[in-house]
Amino acid sequence: MSEFTLRTSNTATQTxxxxxxxxxxxxxANAQRRGLAIQNTSTAILYIxxxxxxxxxxxxxxxxxxxxxxxxxxxxxTGAVSGIWASANGQANMTEFT
Numbered sequence: 457m458s459e460f461t462l463r464t465s466n467t468a469t470q471t472x473x474x475x476x477x478x479x480x481x482x483x484x485a486n487a488q489r490r491g492l493a494i495q496n497t498s499t500a501i502l503y504i505x506x507x508x509x510x511x512x513x514x515x516x517x518x519x520x521x522x523x524x525x526x527x528x529x530x531x532x533x534t535g536a537v538s539g540i541w542a543s544a545n546g547q548a549n550m551t552e553f554t
Contacts (some may be wrong), residue, residue, distance in 0.1 A: 465490040465553035470515045473548045475500065475541040482537045482548055491553040492529040492537070496521040498546025508536030 473482050475498045482504065483492065496502040503517035506529065511517050516542070521527045529537065539548060 458551045463490050465505055466552045469554065471550050473539070473550070474501070475544045475546050477541060477549070479505075479538055481508070482539045483550055485534060485536045486519075486552065486554065487534050487552045489534045489552055491531060492533070493514070493551045494521060494525065494527045494529070494537075495549040496525050496527075496546070497549060498543075500542040500545060501551060502539050502541050502548060504537055504539045506530075506533065506535070508538050509540045511538045511540040512522055513540055513542055515539070526551045546550045 473480060502521040503511055503513050504516055504519050505511035505516055508517040
């Protein structure tokens with residue numbers, strides 16, 4: 457049996473990225489990350505690619521976040537996240553927990 461230790465967080469850092477119809481970096485890799493919440497304030501779908509790289513609306517995305525939708529990156533993921541919107545308006549508001 458393996459032992460699991462919950463890593464708690466006492467720091468939350470907010471950032472925003474303007475929407476774009478081409479792939480953009482939403483957040484860089486961070487080995488200290490405990491969690492990441494993303495709120496899509498756009499009226500368009502935000503397609504995020506967990507793992508970084510170039511996100512697309514067709515095949516290269518992990519999750520679709522609808523207009524005014526919210527998503528939490530899976531616990532323990534510390535890598536990069538990129539995104540692309542169906543049309544450019546609004547932004548992604550993110551809170552990174554470290």
